[in-house]
Amino acid sequence: MEQNAAISSKDNICAEGKVESKDILRILESHNKDRGGLISILEEIQSEYGYLPEEALRIVSERTGRSLVDIYGVATFYRFFSLQAKGKHLICACLGTACHVRGAPRIVAELEQQLTIKAGQTTPDKEFTLETVNCLGACALGPVVVIDGHYFSKVRKSKVKQLLEQAGEGFDKFDIGKDERIFPIEVSCPHCNHSFKDKTFAIDGYPCLKINVATDHQQGWIRLSCLYGSYSVSTEFEIPEGMVVNFICPHCNSEIHSTSDCSQCGAPMIPMLVDGGGIVSICTRRGCKNHMLDLV
Amino acid sequence: MINLKINGLNVSVEKGTTLLEAAKFLGFPIPTLCHMDGLSPYGACRLCVVEIGEDSNAKLVSSCIYPAEEGLKVRTASTRVLKARKMILELLLASCPQSKTIQDVASAHGIRQQRFKQEYEDCILCGLCVRMCEEQMMAKAIGFRGRGENRSIGTPFDIKSDVCRLCGGCMYVCPACQLRCTYNEPEKAICGGCANLAPPCVEKEEFDDMMCYMNPCVACEIKKD
Numbered sequence: 001m002e003q004n005a006a007i008s009s010k011d012n013i014c015a016e017g018k019v020e021s022k023d024i025l026r027i028l029e030s031h032n033k034d035r036g037g038l039i040s041i042l043e044e045i046q047s048e049y050g051y052l053p054e055e056a057l058r059i060v061s062e063r064t065g066r067s068l069v070d071i072y073g074v075a076t077f078y079r080f081f082s083l084q085a086k087g088k089h090l091i092c093a094c095l096g097t098a099c100h101v102r103g104a105p106r107i108v109a110e111l112e113q114q115l116t117i118k119a120g121q122t123t124p125d126k127e128f129t130l131e132t133v134n135c136l137g138a139c140a141l142g143p144v145v146v147i148d149g150h151y152f153s154k155v156r157k158s159k160v161k162q163l164l165e166q167a168g169e170g171f172d173k174f175d176i177g178k179d180e181r182i183f184p185i186e187v188s189c190p191h192c193n194h195s196f197k198d199k200t201f202a203i204d205g206y207p208c209l210k211i212n213v214a215t216d217h218q219q220g221w222i223r224l225s226c227l228y229g230s231y232s233v234s235t236e237f238e239i240p241e242g243m244v245v246n247f248i249c250p251h252c253n254s255e256i257h258s259t260s261d262c263s264q265c266g267a268p269m270i271p272m273l274v275d276g277g278g279i280v281s282i283c284t285r286r287g288c289k290n291h292m293l294d295l296v
Numbered sequence: 297m298i299n300l301k302i303n304g305l306n307v308s309v310e311k312g313t314t315l316l317e318a319a320k321f322l323g324f325p326i327p328t329l330c331h332m333d334g335l336s337p338y339g340a341c342r343l344c345v346v347e348i349g350e351d352s353n354a355k356l357v358s359s360c361i362y363p364a365e366e367g368l369k370v371r372t373a374s375t376r377v378l379k380a381r382k383m384i385l386e387l388l389l390a391s392c393p394q395s396k397t398i399q400d401v402a403s404a405h406g407i408r409q410q411r412f413k414q415e416y417e418d419c420i421l422c423g424l425c426v427r428m429c430e431e432q433m434m435a436k437a438i439g440f441r442g443r444g445e446n447r448s449i450g451t452p453f454d455i456k457s458d459v460c461r462l463c464g465g466c467m468y469v470c471p472a473c474q475l476r477c478t479y480n481e482p483e484k485a486i487c488g489g490c491a492n493l494a495p496p497c498v499e500k501e502e503f504d505d506m507m508c509y510m511n512p513c514v515a516c517e518i519k520k521d
């Protein structure tokens with residue numbers, strides 16, 4: 001449980017954080033309402049809101065017929081559950097034995113000083129929450145600090161400031177050019193073998209890839225970054241998150257048919273030829289970042 | 297019927313009887329703190345320890361939750377039991393010295409002093425009030441919260457519970473705070489009673505100077521005059 005506290009990601013926290021009873025009812029729907037279901041219900045509420053709002057617990061109590069006392073007891077028993085709203089970024093410093101002897105208290109003190117809060121608190125601007133855990137199971141790498149699910153090992157006091165700055169900007173931003181996981185690729189249509197490259201428009205500083213897309217009602221282009229590992233796109237018309245679209249080659253006008261289903265969301269994945277041999281498949285669901293590269 | 301031996305005496309009891317009840321039937325006294333007739337046994341205080349088994353297999357169990365077994369040999373006052381019981385009492389005194397109930401049991405066991413760091417808790421987490429509220433009052437207004445050293449008893453979110461009917465049952469059964477209303481004669485009260493306590497079922501602010509659940513509190517009003 002304690003480990004989970006560290007990895008709970010900020011992505012799924014409801015932005016407005018307002019408790020809607022229909023949201024809670026939906027969560028209750030999908031779980032069994034007897035004794036055993038309580039923890040998973042609470043887990044889901046927490047992943048939705050980032051914490052357990054009082055209102056939500058009251059609704060759960062009403063609907064499941066369990067007394068509020070019991071639910072509150074469970075919610076306060078586990079470290080994983082929090083009754084207070086957490087900040088946007090969750091910082092978890094390990095204070096376990098191994099990390100302790102490797103100087104974790106100094107790291108925590110430095111974090112506290114930089115953020116001007118105490119462990120267990122949230123900054124007034126709701127940006128950071130600082131927590132401590134007792135061992136993350138990575139003792140040889142101590143002192144360990146986990147920020148928004150990213151693990152940092154052998155953290156030194158001098159590195160803390162930089163880590164916090166990085167966390168504020170978000171770790172998902174890559175330093176293109178320095179990160180060797182990111183490289184430009186040129187792809188083409190699997191039917192007519194024409195390249196999708198569009199020199200007239202640059203994304204991430206490289207010429208982009210232009211493909212036509214169609215939904216049930218609309219048609220237009222989508223421009224993707226040609227950097228493998230970058231998810232920057234621009235589209236002609238607004239495609240709502242989660243919508244599955246059809247991809248059409250702008251040269252031969254044939255639809256690119258899917259060859260497999262996305263392992264993450266189940267939507268069709270479409271293949272494209274990579275210059276120099278190989279196939280890259282991308283998920284056709286807007287917002288899903290799943291992709292596969294098969295080099296030959 | 298189950299036959300067992302308590303302090304050398306044979307007794308046969310019905311299935312499901314606890315050792316405590318069996319010993320009581322024979323008239324052997326066993327001190328208890330978290331046990332009360334009419335509430336489900338809980339085994340929190342361990343004051344009711346007895347020794348079962350023989351020689352190297354002998355072990356200490358809390359009699360209020362241990363069901364009678366066929367052929368069991370029980371000793372309710374062996375040296376080992378007394379030693380353990382004294383230790384438990386000392387620990388209880390260390391955490392909750394103002395409780396009259398604990399003081400009484402302790403002095404009955406010849407304890408004049410305890411050797412641990414002195415604390416002044418107002419709760420020993422025996423759970424009597426929680427069970428009272430749930431099982432006899434059918435309310436479930438208070439319960440356990442937190443874990444480990446942060447465990448406490450109270451209402452959800454520490455605000456006045458809407459299922460609490462202010463029956464006072466929780467205070468009535470509490471071994472740590474039943475002296476609450478001797479407040480009109482605080483010098484005579486051994487523990488200072490209510491002055492130390494925050495009843496868990498009500499909001500605190502309102503009761504700043506009279507911490508019990510009655511509003512107005514008769515005893516406190518008298519004292520004020």
Ligand code: FES
Pocket residue numbers: 094095096097098099100134135136137138139140142143144
């Ligand atoms: S002590 Fe920090 S990871 Fe184990």
Ligand code: FES
Pocket residue numbers: 327328329330331338339340341342343344345358359360361
């Ligand atoms: S009376 Fe048996 S454990 Fe408290």
